[in-house]
Amino acid sequence: MKIFKGFVLAIVALFVLFLIVTVFLPSRYSVERKIEIKAPQSIVYYLIDDMRNWKYWDTWWNLDTNQKRMYAGPIFGLNSKFSWSSLNKDVGKGEIEIVEEKPFEYVKLLITFGQEMQSTSTLRFMDLNEEKVLVTWKMEGDLKFLAKWFRFFLDQAIGKDFEQNLARIKKLSEEIARNKVMFFRDTFPETKIVYISDSTNMGSEEIEEKYTDAFMELMDFVQKNKLKVYGGPIAITRSHSKDFYAFDACIPVETTGDLQPTGRIKFGTIPKSYTLRTVYLGSYNGFENVYNLIFKHLQEQKLAPKGNLFEMYYTDPQIVKPEENITIIYCPI
Secondary structure (H helix, E strand, C coil), X not given: CHHHHHHHHHHHHHHHHHHHHHHHCCCEEEEEEEEEECCCHHHHHHHHHCHHHHHHCCHHHHHCCCCEEEEECCCCCCCCEEEEECCCCCCCEEEEEEEEEECCCEEEEEEEECCCEEEEEEEEEXXXXXCCEEEEEEEEEECCCHHHHHHHHHHXXXXXXXXXXXXXXXXXXXXXXXXXXXXXXXXXXCEEEEEEEEEECCCHHHHHHHHXXXXXXXXXXXXXXXXXXXXXXXXXXXXXXXXXXXXXXXXXXXXXCCCCCCCCCEEEEECCEEEEEEXXXXXXXXXXXXXXXXXXXXXXXXXXXXXXXXXXXXXXXCCCCHHHCEEEEEEEC
């Protein structure tokens, strides 16, 4: 009996010791990994900033390619997010949202696992010159009482995912840097727009001038009415011939609310469609070659356009170098 009591007391003492140690264990955890990528900073950043790119490098996607992913918010950038749901217990369900960013410098993510556990994750991009970028991925969070013991295993578990993700981002970025073009297939969401329709002759200078005037007028309208921009400027070619070019210059917005169109500004919607999304890295002077590559790819894949192709300008050519400029060309298929 004394032996049994001694055993029970020892168990109780160990449990009390376990609780005391747990109280003093830090609840904060941090995991960090880095990689050097030989590619322009703009393209590396874009692969994270547009969340439809994630399935092309995300470890969680590779664990279950049948999982459901739902996208919300802007097409890319601040407040864009996606949620996932999988029957695979290693994937589960959750949500990732961009809650803070400074273009080409850092992206801060809020990650929710299940319905309770949250953490923040930040990717930082440092230009190392010689067309190299240092990407640092760091995750931080707080663990609940008993979960504190798992902090000793998190660095290895999460760190491994970070390493695999960064390696895939490196591969994609460097491939785009070499080839200047990469093709993706995904869904373009239904998008509300404010737009201006215009036309001109086929001279490149005249077309550029018309687009510039239209976009400046649209942005002035958007800013005056405090509309929330939901993506980059969009150009839709409506018709063209040797001597004539007609187009729509568009700004995607969250909503136009109760506003009424004014002057030549109109309201509309780009319908949801499954698209061939072409990411082009380079100056506008290369567009003719890019479109030739797009139509060649469509022919090789036995695909046919089901609507007008349209361009979205991800970078501002007044800020980035011409060779680091990013244009996204969508072709409904």
